[in-house]
Amino acid sequence: MAGRGSTNEKAAPVKSEAALLPLQVLQKRSDFLKAARAGRAPCPAFLLQARQRRAGEADGVRVGFTCSKKVGNAVARNRAKRRLREIARLVLPTLGKPGWDYVLIGRADHTATRDFHSMQEDLRHALARVHAARK
RNA sequence: GCGGAAGGCUGGACGGCCGCUUUCUCUCCUUGGAGAGCGAGAGGAAAGUCCGGACUCGCUGAAGCAUCGGUGCCGGGUAACGCCCGGGCAGGGUAACCUGACGGAGAGCGCCACAGAAAUGAAACCGCCCCUUCUUCGGAUGGGGUAAGGGUGAAACGGUGGGGUAAGAGCCCACCGGGGGGCUGGCAACAGACCCCGCAUGGCAAGCCCCACCGGGAGCAAUGCCAAAUAGGGACCGCGCGCCCGCCUGAUUCCCUUUCGGGUUUUCCCGGGUCGGAAUAUCGGGGCAGGGGGGCUUCACCCCGAGUGGUCCGGGUUGGCAGCUUGAGCCAUGUGGCAACGCAUGGCCCAGAGGAAUGGCCGUCCAAGGCGCCCGGGAGACCGGCGCCGGGACAGAAUCCGGCUUACAGGCCUUCCGCGCGU
RNA sequence: UGGGGUGUAGCCAAGUGGUAAGGCACCGGUUUUUGGUACCGCGCACCGUAGGUUCGAAUCCUACCACCCCAG
Numbered sequence: 001m002a003g004r005g006s007t008n009e010k011a012a013p014v015k016s017e018a019a020l021l022p023l024q025v026l027q028k029r030s031d032f033l034k035a036a037r038a039g040r041a042p043c044p045a046f047l048l049q050a051r052q053r054r055a056g057e058a059d060g061v062r063v064g065f066t067c068s069k070k071v072g073n074a075v076a077r078n079r080a081k082r083r084l085r086e087i088a089r090l091v092l093p094t095l096g097k098p099g100w101d102y103v104l105i106g107r108a109d110h111t112a113t114r115d116f117h118s119m120q121e122d123l124r125h126a127l128a129r130v131h132a133a134r135k
Numbered sequence: 136g137c138g139g140a141a142g143g144c145u146g147g148a149c150g151g152c153c154g155c156u157u158u159c160u161c162u163c164c165u166u167g168g169a170g171a172g173c174g175a176g177a178g179g180a181a182a183g184u185c186c187g188g189a190c191u192c193g194c195u196g197a198a199g200c201a202u203c204g205g206u207g208c209c210g211g212g213u214a215a216c217g218c219c220c221g222g223g224c225a226g227g228g229u230a231a232c233c234u235g236a237c238g239g240a241g242a243g244c245g246c247c248a249c250a251g252a253a254a255u256g257a258a259a260c261c262g263c264c265c266c267u268u269c270u271u272c273g274g275a276u277g278g279g280g281u282a283a284g285g286g287u288g289a290a291a292c293g294g295u296g297g298g299g300u301a302a303g304a305g306c307c308c309a310c311c312g313g314g315g316g317g318c319u320g321g322c323a324a325c326a327g328a329c330c331c332c333g334c335a336u337g338g339c340a341a342g343c344c345c346c347a348c349c350g351g352g353a354g355c356a357a358u359g360c361c362a363a364a365u366a367g368g369g370a371c372c373g374c375g376c377g378c379c380c381g382c383c384u385g386a387u388u389c390c391c392u393u394u395c396g397g398g399u400u401u402u403c404c405c406g407g408g409u410c411g412g413a414a415u416a417u418c419g420g421g422g423c424a425g426g427g428g429g430g431c432u433u434c435a436c437c438c439c440g441a442g443u444g445g446u447c448c449g450g451g452u453u454g455g456c457a458g459c460u461u462g463a464g465c466c467a468u469g470u471g472g473c474a475a476c477g478c479a480u481g482g483c484c485c486a487g488a489g490g491a492a493u494g495g496c497c498g499u500c501c502a503a504g505g506c507g508c509c510c511g512g513g514a515g516a517c518c519g520g521c522g523c524c525g526g527g528a529c530a531g532a533a534u535c536c537g538g539c540u541u542a543c544a545g546g547c548c549u550u551c552c553g554c555g556c557g558u
Numbered sequence: 559u560g561g562g563g564u565g566u567a568g569c570c571a572a573g574u575g576g577u578a579a580g581g582c583a584c585c586g587g588u589u590u591u592u593g594g595u596a597c598c599g600c601g602c603a604c605c606g607u608a609g610g611u612u613c614g615a616a617u618c619c620u621a622c623c624a625c626c627c628c629a630g
Contacts, residue, residue, distance in 0.1 A: 025490085064490090074182090074531055079494095082155095086495045089154070116496060183622090184560095236611095236619085248576040248614090289613030341611050341619040342575095354560070356630050453630085533559075541622075 026064030026101065035064070035103040039133050041126035045114040046084060048126040049103040061096040063088050067106035080106035083119070091123045097131065 026032060038051030053062075065084050067077040084104040096102065 066490090075529095078531065082494055086154080089495090185621090246575095339612070356559075 024060055024062045026062055026103065031062070031101060032064055032066065032103055035101050039130050041129045043119075043122040043126050045110040045119050045122060046107055047105040048123070048130060049105065050127075050130040051101050052097075053099050053101060060098055061092055062101045063092060063096075064101070064103045065106075066103065067111075071106050071108050071111065076112060077106070080111040083111060083116070087116075087120050087123050091120055091127070095124060095127050102127075 026035075035049045035051050038049065041048045041050075065081045065088075067080050069077075071077050071080050084106060088102070088104060092102065
């Protein structure tokens, strides 16, 4: 209980940094379809899709998560989405560009089992590739 | 000790860092948000969606009938059930115990392939026996008796044994099976003993059906409210616009009483007001008829009632709130009951997300399992200790409950049965 | 979340209690110099899985599995 209070003070600056680039979650099917038509970057544990929005659509970094039934039952899909959400939370506030939509798609087995640090590195490289290919 | 049977519980623990949803309290600012603090935050199956409910809906309500569907030994429990408990019967097991769609086939209809003579109130193929005629004495023709033997089939009008007979046959007898009757026990299903009947009446109702009982339909994406946006629609075609009342001093028209003003010839004319009366073609009101709303009928109700129906064209929305978690709820104690379960008292509040939170990463420990060592105990099977490796199943609330079914690494507890050993 | 449907040879399928039709494809043969066409023939089915009813089940019943469709 006492330890939790101190960590909250430590977490406060991280929170304010993230507030500069607020992450919005994609919900509409059409946004997912638009991202799928744009650039994609396959990784061992997931597939990254990204696109630069046209002017006037929305502000900030937006991200969506999805898993098909191939990944497994509801427990496996939820676990995969949670891991994707976690690496997005750690990486995107610093490397994501405003005005872009990102979609992370889970894969069977690998999304749940791959080493967590490797997944973060995968996402950084994938972001670099997507940004480079776009220009 | 070994092998089983039944029932119940549990479904890793602790800690660190970083996150998500949210009750309550406080602070800040402009509605509404932001921040802080203390808390709370998946299951026994949350699953499959197979039953039963609660709840919602002018999907018209109630009663009856019909249709359709479900259930099916008896009694009880329950809000209800196709669930549960107890009992009966049948089958399986040495036993503990398990399993069972378990009403009706002497109400009716239908089906029973192939084989077989014959498949339901069917009969006689090979046979067996008697009589007649013929005879080459092997037998054959004709008439009759029979259902024991053969063969077919899943199933052949009771079975076995004996008597009996020309051969046979419940023809007679014993036992078994079956049917009927009242009696006794039991709320009942049913059981028991007794008496009677020599006893043709197969199977299938998870075929139609009969009997008894139950059930309206759709479903929280139900439903209600708010906000925003757009529209306050257009075109064409068809069918229609019935009857009665004259009612509020309706409206209109007409007649009439009286009065005022004007024209003027006292009686006439024009205009306004007023008392009374009449009429309803038109406008308005009321009632009736009529039309529509369920599978049908009756009663009630609702809508239309002067418009309505059809076709085509056009436009907008995918937000928010409620429903949403206090409930056939959980825990404890007492009490009734063999039990399912009921009753009483006291205490508790225990997830509410909404493209969907309840987590991510790491460390330590703890079980299952494997390997090695101590070679500690022991005749041995094995047990104990230490170290290393390894690793925790099935599975994620979506309106909420009661069940059923299916999936599940293991662990713990209770009761019982069989066998072996010891006392 | 709720509602509805389907499952038969490699593919499309018929079959509503009694030996599982048919077509395409495959394979073999004949015709042809060869191929195609045409003709003839062969095989290919634990009827989604597991139980049950029945003498007998693709068919009837129950449970499960997989797939598909619909709904604001």
